[in-house]
Amino acid sequence: METTYSNDPLLLNLYRCCTAPGEWQTVLDRLCDEVGAHSAVMQAIAFADGHQGRTYWCAHDSRTDVQAYQALISDADNPRMDRRRGLPVIGRFVGDEQLFTGREDFRQQQRLQRQLADLGFGRFLGALLPIGGDRFMAMVLHRSVGNDTAFGDAERQRLAGLLPHFGQAAELSQSLHSERKLEQILSACLDRWQCGLVICDADGRVQWMNRPARDRIARDGVLHLRDGTLRAHGDKDALLRHALMPRSIAHGRATFLTLDHAYRQLHLAVQPLTRADGIADAGGALVMISDGNLAGEIPAAALAALFDLTEAEARLASALVQGDTLEQYAQRRGVSIGTVRYQLKQVLSKTGTNRQSELMRKVLCSAAAHAAGFQSAAAGMH
Numbered sequence: 304m305e306t307t308y309s310n311d312p313l314l315l316n317l318y319r320c321c322t323a324p325g326e327w328q329t330v331l332d333r334l335c336d337e338v339g340a341h342s343a344v345m346q347a348i349a350f351a352d353g354h355q356g357r358t359y360w361c362a363h364d365s366r367t368d369v370q371a372y373q374a375l376i377s378d379a380d381n382p383r384m385d386r387r388r389g390l391p392v393i394g395r396f397v398g399d400e401q402l403f404t405g406r407e408d409f410r411q412q413q414r415l416q417r418q419l420a421d422l423g424f425g426r427f428l429g430a431l432l433p434i435g436g437d438r439f440m441a442m443v444l445h446r447s448v449g450n451d452t453a454f455g456d457a458e459r460q461r462l463a464g465l466l467p468h469f470g471q472a473a474e475l476s477q478s479l480h481s482e483r484k485l486e487q488i489l490s491a492c493l494d495r496w497q498c499g500l501v502i503c504d505a506d507g508r509v510q511w512m513n514r515p516a517r518d519r520i521a522r523d524g525v526l527h528l529r530d531g532t533l534r535a536h537g538d539k540d541a542l543l544r545h546a547l548m549p550r551s552i553a554h555g556r557a558t559f560l561t562l563d564h565a566y567r568q569l570h571l572a573v574q575p576l577t578r579a580d581g582i583a584d585a586g587g588a589l590v591m592i593s594d595g596n597l598a599g600e601i602p603a604a605a606l607a608a609l610f611d612l613t614e615a616e617a618r619l620a621s622a623l624v625q626g627d628t629l630e631q632y633a634q635r636r637g638v639s640i641g642t643v644r645y646q647l648k649q650v651l652s653k654t655g656t657n658r659q660s661e662l663m664r665k666v667l668c669s670a671a672a673h674a675a676g677f678q679s680a681a682a683g684m685h
Contacts, residue, residue: 313337314468320362321475327362334444334465335364338458341447342367342424345473348384350437356384360477368422376418382411389431389439396430396459396466425450428462432470440470499592502576507532507547510587519592525562525569526592533590535562546573547588567594600625605671616650619643623659624666 313333320326331343344367347360358378363369378384388402403412419425424445432440442462446452454462490513493500499516503509508531512520520526527534535543539562545551546558551573560571572591601624603617612620622632633643647659656662666672 317472320472328365331364340444342445344443346441347477348439348441350386354386371422393431396428396462399427420448423448428454430466434474440473442469501590503547504587505549509533516592525564570595601671609669609671610654612653616646619646620650624663
């Protein structure tokens, strides 16, 4: 049976790479076997900072050692990565003889070939595809060192037919990789946040939780999971289930609940998820869980930096937010109440507040307070 692009085994495996990045090595190994290459690499390249390109995503066959390449040559010292050489030949396969045409070019080419030979690479063939702005996708192939045989017409024709497919698959793979990497970063950040966060679907089933939410559900006993749904013990369970119902979510208003615990209370806010245009679509809800306390001490150094306080003034502001009275703080620090009152006057002046209540509000709304919750949750992970 004649092989077409619709039943080409290489292409069928290629598009699996978009969701299974580990398949790239197998696909590129197979490409090497088909065209007699020693190495095959797909690169996403950006030319944002001048003429020299920078690789921001890469997939390669099993023989290619990218770390060895970066150590010996690197993108910054690779003359093939100069956009002035690559842009005139976009969309077609070329060898070094098309990229290096002048006398100075020839010396650069010879130096590059000697370096590549140390890595086991011989004759080169490559192509560049635009993917938007200053970004390009490249397919780079090398024969083995000592093999100076040119890629033949049949091999070039095969590669030309595969190029748009490889370019599209590489672009999709890189895009998904970036999204997953960002998702992992965001998830790790939310795991370090003080507030427990739970995302439920329209039927109240839990889709995701951050670490503080998992810890509170496992530790406090007031909240639990039943058949994948978030439930509360006692008479508040009906209120929580009602808040998570589609018709409640569709109203677009948050519901607030207090759950009693033997030692403390948990505060819940059930907030409808919204579309990008801000309209609640009954697609689910975000449940925020707090015990009403600020975990961790607000760093005095942070307050000093934000409000231009002295070290002593910043320590006082931090202590007041933690619940100390002026008398308690003076006794603990071993200073007179008059000294503490003077420090408070300076703090109020520098923060633009008139009363302690205003000061506490300002501090609790500051980046220092958010960072305190972030750092405290992070410390609890160890």
